[in-house]
Amino acid sequence: MNKSLQQKNTRYLLVWLPWVLLAGTFIFYILMNEHAHHMQEQQLKLKQENVWNAFLLNPEVRAFHIRGEYELEKGVPLPKELMNKRRDTAVYYPGEKEWVRFGILTKPYSYKGEPFQLTTYISSKEITHLIIKVLFAEAFIFILLLIAIVIINRKSSRVLWQPFYDTLKKIKEYDIIKNKAIQWTGTTGIEEFDQLNQVTETLIRNVNQAYSNQKQFVENASHELQTPLAIIRSKVELMIDNPALTEDTARLLTDITDANERLSQMNKNLLLLAKIDNNQFSERSSIHLSDITEKLLSYYEEYYDGDSPVIRKKIKPGIFVPANASLIEILINNLIRNSVVHNLPGGWVDIQLNDHELVIENTGYPIPGDTEQLFERFKKGREESKTTGLGLSLVKQICDLYRYTLHYHHTEGLHRIRVIFGNGGLQNSSQIDP
Amino acid sequence: MKLLVIEDERSLLESIIQYFKQEKFVCESAGTYAEGIRKIEDFQYDCIILDINLPGGSGLQLLKYLRQDKKTDGVIIISARDSLDDKITGLDLGADDYLTKPFHLSELNARVKALIRRKYSEGKSILELGNLKIDLLARAVLAEDQPIGLSKIEYDLLLFLATNKNRVVSRQSIAEHIYNGPSEQVPSYEFVYSHIKNLKRKLKEKGCNTILQTVYGLGYKLLS
Numbered sequence: 213m214n215k216s217l218q219q220k221n222t223r224y225l226l227v228w229l230p231w232v233l234l235a236g237t238f239i240f241y242i243l244m245n246e247h248a249h250h251m252q253e254q255q256l257k258l259k260q261e262n263v264w265n266a267f268l269l270n271p272e273v274r275a276f277h278i279r280g281e282y283e284l285e286k287g288v289p290l291p292k293e294l295m296n297k298r299r300d301t302a303v304y305y306p307g308e309k310e311w312v313r314f315g316i317l318t319k320p321y322s323y324k325g326e327p328f329q330l331t332t333y334i335s336s337k338e339i340t341h342l343i344i345k346v347l348f349a350e351a352f353i354f355i356l357l358l359i360a361i362v363i364i365n366r367k368s369s370r371v372l373w374q375p376f377y378d379t380l381k382k383i384k385e386y387d388i389i390k391n392k393a394i395q396w397t398g399t400t401g402i403e404e405f406d407q408l409n410q411v412t413e414t415l416i417r418n419v420n421q422a423y424s425n426q427k428q429f430v431e432n433a434s435h436e437l438q439t440p441l442a443i444i445r446s447k448v449e450l451m452i453d454n455p456a457l458t459e460d461t462a463r464l465l466t467d468i469t470d471a472n473e474r475l476s477q478m479n480k481n482l483l484l485l486a487k488i489d490n491n492q493f494s495e496r497s498s499i500h501l502s503d504i505t506e507k508l509l510s511y512y513e514e515y516y517d518g519d520s521p522v523i524r525k526k527i528k529p530g531i532f533v534p535a536n537a538s539l540i541e542i543l544i545n546n547l548i549r550n551s552v553v554h555n556l557p558g559g560w561v562d563i564q565l566n567d568h569e570l571v572i573e574n575t576g577y578p579i580p581g582d583t584e585q586l587f588e589r590f591k592k593g594r595e596e597s598k599t600t601g602l603g604l605s606l607v608k609q610i611c612d613l614y615r616y617t618l619h620y621h622h623t624e625g626l627h628r629i630r631v632i633f634g635n636g637g638l639q640n641s642s643q644i645d646p
Numbered sequence: 647m648k649l650l651v652i653e654d655e656r657s658l659l660e661s662i663i664q665y666f667k668q669e670k671f672v673c674e675s676a677g678t679y680a681e682g683i684r685k686i687e688d689f690q691y692d693c694i695i696l697d698i699n700l701p702g703g704s705g706l707q708l709l710k711y712l713r714q715d716k717k718t719d720g721v722i723i724i725s726a727r728d729s730l731d732d733k734i735t736g737l738d739l740g741a742d743d744y745l746t747k748p749f750h751l752s753e754l755n756a757r758v759k760a761l762i763r764r765k766y767s768e769g770k771s772i773l774e775l776g777n778l779k780i781d782l783l784a785r786a787v788l789a790e791d792q793p794i795g796l797s798k799i800e801y802d803l804l805l806f807l808a809t810n811k812n813r814v815v816s817r818q819s820i821a822e823h824i825y826n827g828p829s830e831q832v833p834s835y836e837f838v839y840s841h842i843k844n845l846k847r848k849l850k851e852k853g854c855n856t857i858l859q860t861v862y863g864l865g866y867k868l869l870s
Contacts, residue, residue: 438726439655442748446661449751452814452864453668462862469864473818473835476748483728492729514799515825515837538730 221369225362233354241347248339249315253298256317259332264321267330271323279303280314283331288320290329295320300336312337375400379409389489389612392420427489434483441476448472474600481602484542485589488609493536501531501540505565508545512552520552521559521574528566533633535614543610546603547572547629556625573628586620647762648672648689652682652705653697653724662695665751666758668813679703686712691719692766693758696741698725698732706739713740720761724749750819756809775808775870778854789852799824800845803838807858807868816865842866 215223263282267273277283280303296319302311318331382394394416396409448469451457457465487493505527512520533540551561551574559575579586587608590601611618611631619630649671653659656677663673674689676682679702686694686708694712698705709721721743723736728746736744742765743757763771763782773780779788785801787794796804802824807815820842821835846858859867 435726438747439658442726443655443657443661445748446658446665446751449816449819450661450664452816452861457814457861459862462864466863469816469818480728487729511825516840 217373218366218369221365222362225365229358229361233358237347237351237354240350241343244343244346248343249298252315252334252336252339253317255334256298256315256332257319259334260317260319260330263332264330268323279305280312280333280335282333285329285331286326288327288329290318294318295329301333303333313340372402375402375405376408379405379412383412386416388419388423392416392423427486430482431486431490434479434486437479438476441472441479444468444472445476478600478602481600481606485602485606485609488539488606488613493539493613496534496536498532499535499537499540501533501544501570502527502529502565504537504541505544505563505570508541508548509563512548516552521555521561523561523563525563526565527563531565531567533614539610539613543607543631544570546607547631550603550607551576551627551629554627568633570631570633571628573626575625576627578625579622579627587618647692648674649693649695649758650674650676650682650685650689650691650719651695652676652685652700652708653695654678654700655697661751662754665755669755677701679705679708682708683711686717686719687715690717692762693720693722695722695724695754695758698723698727698736706736709736709739709741718765720758720765722754722757722761724754750816750822752806752810752813752815752819753823756806756823759809773805773808775811775868776854778808778849780805780808789849789854792852794848794852794854796845796848799841800848803841803845804868807866811868811870814861814865814867817863820866 259282263284267284277285296317298315298317300313301316302313304311313336314333315336316331316333318329321328321330378400379396382396385391386394394413396413399406400409448465452462452465452469506525509523509525513523547570548561548563551563551572554574554576555561556575556577561575562571562573564571587604589605608618610616614633616634617630617632619628619632621628621630647670649666651659651662651666651673653662653675654677659675659677663675666673674685674691676685679700682696682700682705696705696709700708705723705725709723712719712721721741723741723744724747725732725736725744726747733744742761745754745757771782773782777790779791780786781788782805787796787801787804803820806820806823817835817838821838824838824841842858842860849858857869859869861867
């Protein structure tokens with residue numbers, strides 16, 4: 213499962229740091245104990261010195277002892293290897309009815325040729341208590357430390373990785389069509405991130421360059437195609453005017469003409485697409501949408517003169533959009549044309565325009581397969597030779613440019629295209645209804 | 647009528663020349679900027695058909711030069727550039743018309759004829775074809791001095807065919823010529839058929855001897 217950098221970092225810290233701190237606590241305990249024993253030994257030795265000196269001042273007292281303090285015995289009963297070493301023992305106090313732990317040290321002495329052994333006692337209870345208290349304090353400090361490390365780490369990594377997140381945000385905002393400039397603000401102060409920015413910048417510059425070359429290529433290619441197309445057209449025109457024209461030749465010429473016309477139309481549309489891509493329709497004015505729609509519809513009615521499907525319209529007057537006049541005309545013309553050309557004999561077209569959308573509904577042949585592809589270049593709903601396959605992709609391109617949402621819906625023999633103006637989908641401005 | 651065609655594409659140039667020779671024009675041609683300049687300096691033409699991209703210079707420069715020289719030859723630009731800006735630039739420099747490639751020769755012919763009519767025959771605005779008269783100013787058509795009621799489209803259609811009389815005019819060029827909708831894209835060529843049908847019927851009703859012929863599936867021809 214993917215986690216953010218910070219989460220990952222915190223997780224590592226939380227998994228490993230407690231073990232380190234635990235090990236630290238253990239070592240600390242051992243060291244403390246060691247030191248405590250050492251200290252006790254020193255104290256025992258000092259006490260021994262004092263007690264022996266006191267004994268020398270008053271040597272008549274041959275043997276004496278005080279419980280929990282010292283014990284002087286004649287003779288040396290203790291094995292030699294235990295001499296001068298701190299040992300642990302416990303002494304029973306009947307008054308309190310408890311065993312108390314002591315650290316003891318036994319040392320051999322001789323007085324006037326007689327051997328003695330002196331054992332001194334120091335209670336271990338206090339030092340043990342102290343060690344426990346210190347350990348608790350240490351554990352508390354360690355927990356504080358753990359929390360502090362995690363918090364500081366989170367904060368510092370947030371600061372440290374900030375340039376990375378900035379870069380990420382900029383790359384996310386990058387769009388080859390709408391937002392192609394990426395501007396880095398100075399250096400980040402971190403070598404790796406500066407490198408990342410540089411590499412990204414180069415990459416994006418190359419991508420933009422390739423894209424712009426590509427667009428330029430399409431535009432140039434379409435331009436260059438115009439002349440040969442004009443030549444073919446002119447030659448065919450001269451041929452059809454030839455008095456020796458036979459019906460067979462005429463039939464061939466009809467096909468050539470049709471193909472050539474389609475080619476020029478396609479080329480025109482390609483050029484138009486390239487120009488939209490190249491942002492050559494950037495100037496906008498307030499376009500009277502109702503007016504243009506009415507006008508285009510009247511042309512269709514006029515030119516088709518009864519051959520066209522029945523056109524029903526409900527157009528709200530006085531609707532304006534900020535756009536380029538030619539593009540809006542192409543948009544609406546292509547939509548109307550589409551609904552008329554792909555209609556059935558005796559079919560109808562229903563057009564509605566209101567403040568926020570244009571809806572064109574028409575009868576037509578059912579479209580097999582994926583309708584989403586209809587808006588891609590050179591995708592046709594049906595194999596028909598009279599269309600260019602670019603009409604709807606122009607529609608999509610223009611909708612994308614103005615951020616209109618495009619909906620296409622199709623049920624058996626009924627097609628509906630909706631163009632929603634205004635604050636349509638900013639990111640993905642074309643959606644197809646399921 | 648004298649015509650100069652300045653176009654570097656040899657093949658297209660030949661087509662244009664051939665077409666206009668059939669229209670009884672005296673045609674000259676130039677394939678480069680320098681050749682064009684030389685010809686416009688030496689002769690006067692009724693109409694110059696001018697391409698913009700020429701070897702050795704731009705057609706627009708040539709046009710500028712022509713107009714600075716106070717020459718009033720009619721100029722029709724033919725260019726692959728189809729943006730509105732290009733058209734405006736061309737017309738601002740003194741071109742009389744602007745046609746984008748690929749164009750139909752019949753369309754070019756109609757433009758040339760219209761230009762010549764505008765420029766040289768101000769008073770004469772009646773086009774006669776047998777017993778058919780087209781009054782260009784009033785946009786009216788008379789057969790045997792009887793007015794024929796034509797729709798705007800039918801009138802445009804008839805005028806276009808009359809301008810290209812005795813020639814086969816293709817369906818496509820008719821469609822592109824008479825469709826003057828707001829969009830450059832002609833919705834479809836099919837509509838031409840029904841308008842031709844109506845026009846034929848109306849001409850017949852008035853006993854007009856001008857014959858509108860259908861040439862196979864290719865186009866139409868108006869015989870005088």
